[in-house]
Amino acid sequence: MNRIRTGMIGGGQGAFIGAVHRLAMRFDNRFDLLAGALSSQPERARQSGLELGLAPERCYDSHQAMLQGERGRADGIEAVVIVTPNHLHFAAVRDCLQAGLHVICDKPLTVTSAEARELQALSQAQQRQLIVTYTYTGYPMLREMRERILRGDLGALRLVHVSYTQDWLATPLEQQGQKQASWRTDPAQAGAVGALGDIGVHAYNLSHFVTGQRPSRLSADLARLVPGRRLDDHAQVNCRYANGARGLIVASQVAVGRENSLRVQVVGEHAALEWVHEQANLLQWFPLGQPGQTLSRGGPGCGDDVRRLSRVPSGHPEGYLEAFAALYRDAAELIQHGTPCPVLPTVDEALHDQLFIEACLRSSAEDSRWVSL
Amino acid sequence: MNRIRTGMIGGGQGAFIGAVHRLAMRFDNRFDLLAGALSSQPERARQSGLELGLAPERCYDSHQAMLQGERGRADGIEAVVIVTPNHLHFAAVRDCLQAGLHVICDKPLTVTSAEARELQALSQAQQRQLIVTYTYTGYPMLREMRERILRGDLGALRLVHVSYTQDWLATPLEQQGQKQASWRTDPAQAGAVGALGDIGVHAYNLSHFVTGQRPSRLSADLARLVPGRRLDDHAQVNCRYANGARGLIVASQVAVGRENSLRVQVVGEHAALEWVHEQANLLQWFPLGQPGQTLSRGGPGCGDDVRRLSRVPSGHPEGYLEAFAALYRDAAELIQHGTPCPVLPTVDEALHDQLFIEACLRSSAEDSRWVSL
Amino acid sequence: MNRIRTGMIGGGQGAFIGAVHRLAMRFDNRFDLLAGALSSQPERARQSGLELGLAPERCYDSHQAMLQGERGRADGIEAVVIVTPNHLHFAAVRDCLQAGLHVICDKPLTVTSAEARELQALSQAQQRQLIVTYTYTGYPMLREMRERILRGDLGALRLVHVSYTQDWLATPLEQQGQKQASWRTDPAQAGAVGALGDIGVHAYNLSHFVTGQRPSRLSADLARLVPGRRLDDHAQVNCRYANGARGLIVASQVAVGRENSLRVQVVGEHAALEWVHEQANLLQWFPLGQPGQTLSRGGPGCGDDVRRLSRVPSGHPEGYLEAFAALYRDAAELIQHGTPCPVLPTVDEALHDQLFIEACLRSSAEDSRWVSL
Amino acid sequence: MNRIRTGMIGGGQGAFIGAVHRLAMRFDNRFDLLAGALSSQPERARQSGLELGLAPERCYDSHQAMLQGERGRADGIEAVVIVTPNHLHFAAVRDCLQAGLHVICDKPLTVTSAEARELQALSQAQQRQLIVTYTYTGYPMLREMRERILRGDLGALRLVHVSYTQDWLATPLEQQGQKQASWRTDPAQAGAVGALGDIGVHAYNLSHFVTGQRPSRLSADLARLVPGRRLDDHAQVNCRYANGARGLIVASQVAVGRENSLRVQVVGEHAALEWVHEQANLLQWFPLGQPGQTLSRGGPGCGDDVRRLSRVPSGHPEGYLEAFAALYRDAAELIQHGTPCPVLPTVDEALHDQLFIEACLRSSAEDSRWVSL
Structure with a gap:
């Protein structure tokens, strides 16, 4: 399945909500983050982009620069995610829609209804989607x-x-x-x-x-x-x-x-x-x-x-996936850096669990006799 | 940050737990899935791999073939995730450890304690990690x-x-x-x-x-x-x-x-x-x-x-991320295929919400007078 | 401890709240219900009173009659409980206070604040208590x-x-x-x-x-x-x-x-x-x-x-007393009328429970051996 | 309705469970407590009985004395409630059944199954009820x-x-x-x-x-x-x-x-x-x-x-009755002893509540205008 070529405005180093958006994008693996204007400070924008694996030339200083830079590329972005402070949403959304991009914007979209009306009209005129992430x-x-x-x-x-x-x-x-x-x-x-x-x-x-x-x-x-x-x-x-x-x-x-x-x-x-x-x-x-x-x-x-x-069966709280991912996080630390992690289950755990099962079988086969582990 | 080059054994089309492992891998973005022996049926293995974006030559028919094929590559895999049926875990884990790979295996690791002991010894001898995903x-x-x-x-x-x-x-x-x-x-x-x-x-x-x-x-x-x-x-x-x-x-x-x-x-x-x-x-x-x-x-x-x-602030159930990701899934459908999605918040919602806020301000400023929306 | 000699206005046969008040009176056994004007229908007032064990001459047709009748008695009532329909509270409370009685009235005391003020003044003037049963x-x-x-x-x-x-x-x-x-x-x-x-x-x-x-x-x-x-x-x-x-x-x-x-x-x-x-x-x-x-x-x-x-120890929901009383209700039926009650525990239950305990002791003494009951 | 003439063995001053039994007896008002052997200490037995309003001649020193004393009375007891320490249950139950009384005994009935069997047989032979209060x-x-x-x-x-x-x-x-x-x-x-x-x-x-x-x-x-x-x-x-x-x-x-x-x-x-x-x-x-x-x-x-x-409507926790009774307890203190009770609702509360209702009506009638209380 082709992924949607996507850029991000805001959400550089230390920004909480930007990281949440990127994680949500990865859940179903349908977006590729390829470009960013991640900060209004040029050096921070660049560092943030590199950390996320963006190509250096696609780490931009401003959303205007990103729109211009991407326009000329065969693989230019199709959509943009906007996670700036609220009062900057309006200009960014407007410019992106005008550039013909689909927009996913963190909530609230704007700080006045007049601005929202203008963006509504623009989205229709440009025939581009304008989505607001009301998470709940x-x-x-x-x-x-x-x-x-x-x-x-x-x-x-x-x-x-x-x-x-x-x-x-x-x-x-x-x-x-x-x-x-x-x-x-x-x-x-x-x-x-x-x-x-x-x-x-x-x-x-x-x-x-x-x-x-x-x-x-x-x-x-x-x-x-x-x-x-x-x-x-x-x-x-x-x-x-x-x-x-x-x-x-x-x-x-x-x-x-x-x-x-x-x-x-x-x-x-x-x-x-x-x-x-x-x-x-x-x-x-x-x-x-x-x-x-x-x-x-x-x-x-x-x-x-x-x-x-539903990504997990009924009865599994949805945090089940985070629990799963916590193991992968610890595993990455262990594999890459050899960081010892006392809570990460390994073969030692698996061995003991198997010994438990075998002891249960022995005990149950002998009318629940107490057996040693 | 460099990602861990990873292969997967089992987990082809329709397999529930394989998809969960891949999603967990993407959470923190520290693993790259680059190779797979995703099914024992060659055609299904290949189709499953292509769907996941693997290079065609890295879609293998068997875990043995994968180990051999990857050994020769400069960018060969460093770790492997094993999500086959339980009774096949042992051989796959053993072979991967012997090939010098770190292993992340779905639970239960083995079906006898004797097998677990053997893998424990092998993991130590090879100095490779052997991690078992006891999710909880x-x-x-x-x-x-x-x-x-x-x-x-x-x-x-x-x-x-x-x-x-x-x-x-x-x-x-x-x-x-x-x-x-x-x-x-x-x-x-x-x-x-x-x-x-x-x-x-x-x-x-x-x-x-x-x-x-x-x-x-x-x-x-x-x-x-x-x-x-x-x-x-x-x-x-x-x-x-x-x-x-x-x-x-x-x-x-x-x-x-x-x-x-x-x-x-x-x-x-x-x-x-x-x-x-x-x-x-x-x-x-x-x-x-x-x-x-x-x-x-x-x-x-x-x-x-x-x-x-904790990926989300205190008080946010961990399913918060799934809720967030649900919006991105619907957004992808809308952006790529134009599939109308009545539940996806757009500028129309944002406009009405802004009108609500402005009405609240008017009412509150006039001693809670009832105002029209 | 002397009990408070008490009359009741309203609360005759079939009245829910009257029965609740009488039960609450019995909890600590500090009130004796000795007189009543339990209904505005004379025959129903009389039957209701007799059922509750009142002396026939203290079953009155109206609260006025009760106040007059009790005034002349050495053992006349000191307090009155009022459980009539709400719109009749005011007159009953007023007359009782004027007769020098303490009053316990079901909520709401009155249907206007003017009436409440009048009763407040009267209660003070008469130096008699006026209590309203806001249960919660x-x-x-x-x-x-x-x-x-x-x-x-x-x-x-x-x-x-x-x-x-x-x-x-x-x-x-x-x-x-x-x-x-x-x-x-x-x-x-x-x-x-x-x-x-x-x-x-x-x-x-x-x-x-x-x-x-x-x-x-x-x-x-x-x-x-x-x-x-x-x-x-x-x-x-x-x-x-x-x-x-x-x-x-x-x-x-x-x-x-x-x-x-x-x-x-x-x-x-x-x-x-x-x-x-x-x-x-x-x-x-x-x-x-x-x-x-x-x-x-x-x-x-x-x-x-x-x-x-607290009448029962911490951890016992307060319904514990009702559960206890349910047994006494069933016991009364059984003792007085011989009504068989399959749910009432008797010696048969006690015998079996003792057999259970003795079996547990045998099993536990023999290293949890399975024993027959 | 005639009440069951009842005696009690054990349950004198300071005994928790005796008081619970007496309260449970009063719930439906079907038992009259008329005699007692409330303690093995004569003076305590007598004081306990007087406190409960028993006639002095029906405050006995021992259950044997009670059985003998009551046998000769036209209004002698028909049933007995036994709330002694557990190891004394057996003799008391046995003697009461032999005296032709119905018995309600606190749990456990006996401390051996042999004793329970003996009481079971005796209860049948005497055609008298033997009830054990397993509260739950x-x-x-x-x-x-x-x-x-x-x-x-x-x-x-x-x-x-x-x-x-x-x-x-x-x-x-x-x-x-x-x-x-x-x-x-x-x-x-x-x-x-x-x-x-x-x-x-x-x-x-x-x-x-x-x-x-x-x-x-x-x-x-x-x-x-x-x-x-x-x-x-x-x-x-x-x-x-x-x-x-x-x-x-x-x-x-x-x-x-x-x-x-x-x-x-x-x-x-x-x-x-x-x-x-x-x-x-x-x-x-x-x-x-x-x-x-x-x-x-x-x-x-x-x-x-x-x-x-069910004594109270659905949705009322059963503790509702205790709450109700708490008001009557406080009311008794106030009426008998004039003990001030800041938490007992009186006419002052009722007046304010009526003022609240009237303010709500004014506000609601004027389109929710803010009004003063």
Whole structure:
């Protein structure tokens, strides 16, 4: 299968989200990262690119340089992934679309709706895809939730409650110079909203993702609960839908005890569904007047899309793959550098396990007699 | 960073575990898959290799052919991943070690302890690594469990209980020709043990992984609970440790309602720890006489190794990466084939979300007045 | 210990809540039910009283008759329990206070604040107690929550979120003549509020109970989500406290899948606490920057009041007493009526259990040999 | 309804379990406690009886004296509750049965099977009931479990696993003179077994209660894990049933982190059921090949016996009654002694709650305008 020739803007050394995008690109091996404008600092851009195995001439200083350089190549990039700070998204997306590239952009796409409208029109005019990585929409059981709601299993909807709560901004980290906190709480860099834009938008996005519906009216209360904070760190938004249904969006970054809690509850006239991030492999299904059911990713009752998306069998939490990859990471260290790794299973483990099995067979064959190992 | 030049034996088209190994290899991008003997059927071996992007001349018919062909190349493979059926592991591992390659082998390494001993000796003699992928040892919170036990936080150990229970063999699937069930319940292919060898060995392995101790005696009861079954589908093994501590290993493939439930409980004189697969990001810590604590992967109280292994921030279930990758899979379909994907977030979503934020700002600025969206 | 001589108004045959009050009175055996005006229908009042073992002359037709009759007796009642329909509370409470009795009244005390004020003044003037049974304030772990908050363990409060959700009114039961639904959804009988008055008031009451604080402002959205319903069946109320903290009260009787879910979350600057009704014996304690703890009723970390209130040891769910009482109920049936009860343990069970123990001793003494039972 | 005239042997001042029995007797008000031999110390027996409101002449010094004294009375007792130390049960039960009384005895009935057999014969000969209070058999959801298994919903049984684990004996409390620990770990007082007899017997009893079946063979391993302990504090018992099914009984009093954990799992060919004490109101139902269901006490899917046993509506944890009773306890203190109780809801609370409701109505009527409280 041909892979998509891809470039990246932003995401140089030390950038968390850029590395996550690249890892996600490798999962199914359908993208080749071939070019990058990974930093606005030329030397850092170059070093970052080389580390990732890019050809030196395809490590660019700016996205403009990349667009120009790639245009002339037979093997030039077809798509671009944008992982710059939020306020730089707009220009990068615009330029890439104009250059005829497909764009995958980290969320939020823009900081104003006017900019979003302009990019929407441009994407249509250029007939190029513009994709925004709202990560949570990729969870198989949220897709199952959506499927059940859209095909009418719940009847008319009545309640759509989504909350996204964290606690990492419960203290004024920005006053201690913590980088992530600083830009997120600074109106100059983050725009007019804090928690609402950072995580509330995920909650709102999911409320539409799973129901296919948007509220017609809302009443919002944005709060700055940590003294000295300059943007909202907590928001409660009541919503009303055209059919009278009620919505509630809660976003908080001061909810002590919640690391990254996302909870989606949709209630209809005949049934309800609930999903929580902490148990992302499960979906609770409550048919009115019957016992509640727990659906497990890929288990009985799940639709085809869940099966298509599942990389590991039902009952394996999705972290199973990370566990697998952790072994490969340790193995690479051991093989390349000879770094001893006491936790990496080797033949010694395998031998002992085989001795255990053989002892079990002896004991069981002799009516469970105690045998030595 | 140079990647490890790697070959694969087994894992051709349609093989589940081969694909998982390749995905795990890509996670940190430290292995290059360059050669393969992916099937014992020549045409299938070749097609499987081409699909994976191998050079045609490096798609081999047998592992022997691969070892010979790679030996002569300047860029020949340094390591090999073995994912054949279990009874073929031994010969493949032996030949690869003899050819001077590092080996990563799927579990179980061998089907007898005599074979394991031979490979142990060979690995030492050849000074080549022989790694066995007991997946569960890669879970960060099991490593945290191990660290706490090994440094003595629990005091003398008293109980080591590990159970691994599934239900997929609750019916005689092998009598209906189901492939996975057929070989696992056939003494000719699976060896002398069924559930004990397939999953009990994981449980036993973890009992050692987390405690660093092995029992000195055991009393086993292997059962065939499904009529007509030819190997054990349920096992209960009582264990005793040198210091008098008691162990219990339960393995079952007929435990209706358990998809893939793995539970590890270790009790010492001062404290206890519990981990369950369904909530792999958590670890329960019970200090005697104090309230129990829930440790979260990467959160407060976790050691350095957990942080090193964590790819996503605390509070993000590890399936977060799969969710991310699901978006990239859908994006590839859309970009390459124009396949419409109603669930993939695009600029349209981003625009609406921005409108939501702006409506919230208006409402909040006017004392939570209801505003239209 | 002398018991309190008590009368009851309302709560005749078939009344659910009256029986609950009488059972609660018997728990600690400190009340003697000696008189009653148990129904407004004379014959039913009399039969109900006789069934409860009241002397015939102390079964009254009305609360007025009871007050008059008891006044003349040397052993006349000192206190009264009022469990009539809500709109009759006011007159009964007023008359009883005026007669010099202590009053325990089911919630809600009145249907308007004007009435409540009048009773407050009367209670003070008469120097008689007026107690309202907000049941949930009796849960030991909610009292622990209160104690921790009031002594400042959380620092300044930031969030007070309480939700009380049920689903029994998800269909228009009142249109089918269901009695409980009919009066609760009828403005003539229930007053101006539905779900808010029935359960939202519990949520609000608890928000004050655990924090000692009341909001200064609120913004409410009451909804009638079931077509044809005449009072609110869902309410979302945003609150603001004087110090800027935010509150949220959610009450719903159409939340499919929630039988009787009550959830209390309080977040402060240093820590947070959460309690859910479904696990009433537990309290989650989240100190900022440390692993979360699960406090168990009567276990480590609980204060004196929890211990005082606990009738069974830590680790025994409080339903333990009901289980115990279930045996006594079955025993009464068997002893009085000879009704055979296959589930009631008798000497036959005890004999077999003793045989089991003796077999275990034999087996264990002989190195776990299998022995017959 | 006539109440059963009842006496009690044992259970004087300070005895925990005697008070629990008396409370359980009052739940349904079908027993009248009229006589007692509450202690072997005459003065304590008398004081204990008076405190409980017994007539002075019915406070006896010994159970023999009680049997003689009651025999001559027209209103003499019909039944007796025995809550003495275990080793005194036998003589008391025997004498009471011989005196023609029904007997309710705390568990264990006897300390040898020979004694149990003798009482069994005597109970039959005398045609008097002999009931043993295995508390857990009174839980409604365990009765539901039993009903489903006995009517064949699971098909042939395959696994019966029951564990009962605690941690209160994780240290050598008996060496510090703790009373409960001392007699339970002393072979002279407790008999030949420790944890197995104290709690393992509950586990075994439930294995029969829910399945109606007893194992035919067993293999036991009793352990003394705390240094210096003289009786088992941990037991693992493997069982086999006639049809080949496997059982496992685990009893432990050194399982740090487990307060009083009781877990019952039964697996059949078509379905499985699981119940855990910590969530006694729930029962997990796993039909093979379908999503698991959570049955709630009294909710959809429950049989008639559950409804008969339920004192509070579905969704109310059974501790609801204790919460209710806690208010009555505080109310008694306030009414009788004027003891101020800051946590007892009074008219002040009710007034504020009514003000809240009225504020909500104002706000909601004016489009959710913020209003002051």
